[in-house]
Amino acid sequence: MIEGTVIKSTGSWYNVLLDEPTPEGDNTLRCRVAGKFRLDDMNLTNPIAVGDRVTVELETNNDEETGAIRGIADRRNYVVRQSPRRKHDLHLIASNVDQAILITTIVDPGVKLGFIDRFLLMTEPFGIPTTIVVNKADLYGAEEMETYEVIRTIYADIGYRVLLVSATTGRGIEELRAMMHGKRNLLSGQSGVGKSTLVNAVEPGLELRTGELSDYTGKGQHTTTFAELYQLSFGGELIDTPGIKTLGFNYLKPQDVAHNFREIFVVSEDCRFGGSCLHRTEPGCAVKESVEEGDDRVTDLRYYSYLQILEEVEGQNYWERRKV
DSSP states (O other): OEEEEEEEEOSSEEEEEESSOOTTOOSEEEEEEOSOOOBTTBOBSOSOOBTOEEEEEEEEETTEEEEEEEEEOOOSOEEEEEOSSOTTSEEEEEESOSEEEEEEESTTTTOOHHHHHHHHHHHGGGTOOEEEEEEOGGGOOHHHHHHHHHHHHHHHTTTOEEEEOOTTTOTTHHHHHHHHTTSEEEEEEOTTSOHHHHHHHHSGGGOOOOOOBOTTTOOBOOOOOSOEEEEOTTSSEEEEOOOOOOOOOTTOOHHHHHHTSHHHHHHGGGSTTGGGOOSSSOTTOHHHHHHHHTOSSSOHHHHHHHHHHHHHHHHSOGGGOOOO
């Protein structure tokens, strides 16, 4: 038995970086899953994630040295999402992450604050620090910079780091590199935001494949097919993930949504019904009062995102929800 870290998931096979080489001298081994693995009784489309620590048994198939994954070590955290194809199931994105970095843009494609809020709701329940990186600064004029300042103010005021960068000009790249140093970084974003180009700017030796926006739809085209972990030359690791189009939350309950919008949770201490308030029609709701009075503790943009997600979660059938 040999231990190692899963560095790539390709569906039915996983690449594992071994702690020590095999008798054949291989440091990386292509492995299959042996046995059934579950996560908190959830239905998973994939039982193993990039970042998992695993125990591998060596095998030989047609003169090729491969491995069988026999065990998974306890995860200190993980990132999970509702499967985009099977709404009753969940998909593991990565595990044992030090921080998440969400790449977004103001234009080309246009910014979607609702998607930012959804991504934060994916990392917040697991205590994963998240930074919002706004890319393509070289394309921004005065109007776009005003939009950026609105975004920066909204999210910085509730404790998230916001960084303006340009993979083209190099603006903010050194700051981003310093922030990633020595950590396992999960990079994600919607297609077309320049994630692969940005990764290549941070670590030129990786030479990740990049893509253009679709001329027909104006949306990004996927350039990353599977999640993969890379070693960073300046120290640390990077998990590159496929571009995300949508995020659903069949594993959350309404109260989970309320408790993981940071500022809403803080202000809820002043609600008449405290942490049980869902901040819609309840009397004495401090969150609604904050939005109506415009005191900036809870912004209307975040509040409307919250209401939309809450409605979606409540609209799902009981059997569509999965406990995390």
